[in-house]
Amino acid sequence: MLVVKNLSKKYEKVEAVKDVSFEVYPGEIGVLLGPNGAGKSTTIKSIAGLLRFDGSITIDGKENKTIGAKRVFGYVPESPAIYESLTVWEHLEFIARAYELKDWAEQAEKLLVRFDMDDKKKMLGKELSKGMQQKVSICCALLINPKMIMFDEPMIGLDPKAIKELKDIFVELKNSGCAVLISTHIIDSIEEVWDKVLIMNKGEIKVNRTRAEMEASGESLEQVFFSVTDKEEGQ
Amino acid sequence: MSALLFIIRRSLKNIIKGVFKKFSTLIGYIVVIAFLALTLILSMSGSGGNIRSAPPELFNGIAVLVFTIMYYTSLSVGIEKGSTYFRMADVNFLFTSPIRPNDVLLYGFLKNIGGTFIMVILTFFQIPNIKNNFVLQPYGIWMLLAAVAAYALSFPLISIIIYSWSSKEKKRRQILKRILNIAVLAIGAIALISLSQTRNLGSTIETVFNNPVFKYFPVIGWTASIASYAVSGFTPEFWVGASGMLALIVGISIFLYFMKLDFYEDVLVGTEYVESALKAKREGKSIKFNEKIKNKENFKLGGKGASVIFSRQLLDIRRYSHFFFIDSTTLWIIIAGIGFRFIMPDEVHDFSMLLVVCFSVYMLLIFQMQGRLNTELEKHYIYLIPASSHKKLFYATFAEHVKNLADGVILSVISGLLFKSDIGTIAACALTYIAYGGVFVYTDVLCRKLLGKIHGKTLVFFIKLMVTLLILIPSIVSAIVAGAVTGSEFWTIFAMGGTGLILALTLYILSAGILDNIEVAG
Structure with a gap:
């Protein structure tokens, strides 16, 4: 579903991402782990089509910047930025129009109920707390019924109930055949849900393993993470 | 395009609805529009x-x-x-x-x-x-x-x-x-x-x-x-x-x-x-784009207790300044003050230094509304330092006075040389600049103490501006009286600066307690 081949991204002379390749298949949850400055957000932004890059990225077989690819992927950014002068409901209506969705209202209602936002439908963007803005951002990404979805540090600012709902949603998305890519540096937050781990450091993917491979080796995610990042620091 | 037009349409509608929902905002808009419209109509009819x-x-x-x-x-x-x-x-x-x-x-x-x-x-x-x-x-x-x-x-x-x-x-x-x-x-x-x-x-x-x-x-x-x-x-x-x-x-x-x-x-x-x-x-702060920060090793913190606040601010000034205390504010104030004298008609050129200092302090008022103290008060450190509130206020504002002293002296000397003024008038000009700087700083502090937390930075800005102008009335009146009685530029500026200094000291004494806790500081 998501195929990233030889992705490189330079800012001036700094190589933020160096020749990165990986895939996330339908029904798979891939997690992009790494310390601050590892290149996770640059990778996600490149996949979302926000940055120019070298290499190739395809989503559902289409080049990521094409209209066809954009129609099938969802993106939840690291910092929720929503329209100050649109209400919560109008955000969903706007997404429905942008993606030309049909019969979306019922699903929108359900999403708002799940995230305890159904009583805040008429609140303007500027009246929402950061956590609520994050919830709107998540609802908007889920409304399009994506075939591939990316979450960039999605748990930040969410209350415990919303975190639980989001974890359930990860599993539901996986079960529905959606390819999920989550970028985070908090290992505990994705411990129960991941299928494939991609550990990044200094712009490169140092580890690309499935849960089965990891279980067979008897190592925990945390052990592998620190063995990679500490080794790099020591060099 | 339907989604794009949707955002524009709905945003506009919600903004207008928002104005009608908040009665005070609506009244504010009506007053401003009526004022501007009246000015326009009067000028058109003339x-x-x-x-x-x-x-x-x-x-x-x-x-x-x-x-x-x-x-x-x-x-x-x-x-x-x-x-x-x-x-x-x-x-x-x-x-x-x-x-x-x-x-x-x-x-x-x-x-x-x-x-x-x-x-x-x-x-x-x-x-x-x-x-x-x-x-x-x-x-x-x-x-x-x-x-x-x-x-x-x-x-x-x-x-x-x-x-x-x-x-x-x-x-x-x-x-x-x-x-x-x-x-x-x-x-x-x-x-x-x-x-x-x-x-x-x-x-x-x-x-x-x-x-x-x-x-x-x-x-x-x-x-x-x-x-x-x-x-x-x-x-x-x-x-x-x-x-x-x-x-x-x-x-x-x-x-x-x-x-x-x-x-x-x-x-x-x-x-x-x-x-x-x-x-x-x-948040009422200013953002300086792409500003260079000099991180030299010889810039070190000094002082103990409350005086460390001054030392930190001094470090801040040195890291942002082009040459010690001279930064873009200095340049803008000099350009604006001297430029103002040039655009004024010839009839008032006998009072060149007065024109320069008046416009410069006006510019200073605008610049100082978003000053160092603002940044200091929004962080918790200053409230935790074990020293008296008066002492901390003194040190928290001292750097501002030193900066004003530097700017005031540079401005006065350059203008004095340019307009061939005497030493006394140059000194009076510098004194006025520093004294008014003090008035602005402590009016800001006093407003915070009296008004506490007010939502809406524009409203706060407006109130502070009004209060500052009210406080300055005695100084302006004394300058007018001195000018009318003596006809001398020196005495006019000196009266302005002298009363400004008294006002600044009074305001400092009245501002005690601002640093007791973060709520008082607003």
Whole structure:
């Protein structure tokens, strides 16, 4: 579903991402782990089509910047930025129009109920707390019924109930055949849900393993993470 | 496009609804609009152009000068970060949606027309000034507004093109910035040489900026030539300017609309900058773009207890200053103060130093509204330092006084030399600057103590401004009395500064307790 081949991204002379390749298949949850400055957000932004890059990225077989690819992927950014002068409901209506969705209202209602936002439908963007803005951002990404979805540090600012709902949603998305890519540096937050781990450091993917491979080796995610990042620091 | 039009339509509707929901905001808008409308009607009904019939050349020169400054500032930001029509919400929702980038750009363009509308309204209310000084052509005002609109529409387009080219290599960006800076320095040097010869700002503007090279200079000259219709009517340069700007805006738009666009990355950094600038504005802070911070090892913290606050601020000043205490504020205050003296009529030139100091302290009032103390009070450290509130307030504001002393002395000495003033008047001028600086600092502190936390930074700004002006009444009155009685510039400025000093000390004593806790500080 998501195929990233030889992705490189330079800012001036700094190589933020160096020749990165990986895939996330339908029904798979891939997690992009790494310390601050590892290149996770640059990778996600490149996949979302926000940055120019070298290499190739395809989503559902289409080049990521094409209209066809954009129609099938969802993106939840690291910092929720929503329209100050649109209400919560109008955000969903706007997404429905942008993606030309049909019969979306019922699903929108359900999403708002799940995230305890159904009583805040008429609140303007500027009246929402950061956590609520994050919830709107998540609802908007889920409304399009994506075939591939990316979450960039999605748990930040969410209350415990919303975190639980989001974890359930990860599993539901996986079960529905959606390819999920989550970028985070908090290992505990994705411990129960991941299928494939991609550990990044200094712009490169140092580890690309499935849960089965990891279980067979008897190592925990945390052990592998620190063995990679500490080794790099020591060099 | 339906989704894009939906955002524009709904946003507008919600903004208008929001104004009607908040009664106080509505009243505020009504008062401001009524005030401006009244000014406009009164000026329109008067006999325009009879107060001071300035030559059309002066108007044309001012137009070139104003547009040069406007294009220079906006393009230099554009080169560095790419100007942007967008907000982060657009980046997160629109840039990732299945909408053609060209349509997204068109949407940004439409949004910018909204911003242009505000600029046009601001220009609209300059009409009384223009009408009082120049004889206007029929429909002249509309052409002036068209020039402003042409500027607001063209600079983001030019910025996008320039940024797309220059962002690929750091060298390109440096070359462009250098060209822009050299061009502006050259213009400034030509203007200064002319000013030193004529000693008259008006005639310098007339001679330098009415030069055909400026009038026909692409973009800047073209935009100014559209504005020049207001006083000069249909001239060859108007036609060149109008057709040039039309071709430029339409040409770049068509080019951007039909080409295979990949501009998202180009506007991303600019959008992030705009977002942080807006956030800072909402919090009542100022954001300085791309400011260089000198991190030298010999800049060290000193002091113990409360005095460490002063030491930290001193370090801050040294890291941001070009040369110890001299920074952009110093330069702006000097330029504004001395520039103000030059635009005033000859009849009041006997009081040159007074004019300089009055306008400089006015500028200081604006600058100091977002001063160092603001930054200090919003962090928790100052409340935790184990020292008395008075002591902490003294040290927290001391750096501001030292900076004002440096700025005041530089301003006074330069103006004194320029206008051949005596040492006493120069010293009185510096004293007034420092004393008024103190009044502004402690009025701000007192307002925080008395008013506590008020929502709406604009309202706070307005209240502080009003309170400051009220507090300064005794000082202004004493200066007027001293001037009327003695007829001497020295005694006028000295009375102003002396009473200012007494006011500053009184306010300092009254401000005790501000640092007891974060709630008192508002």
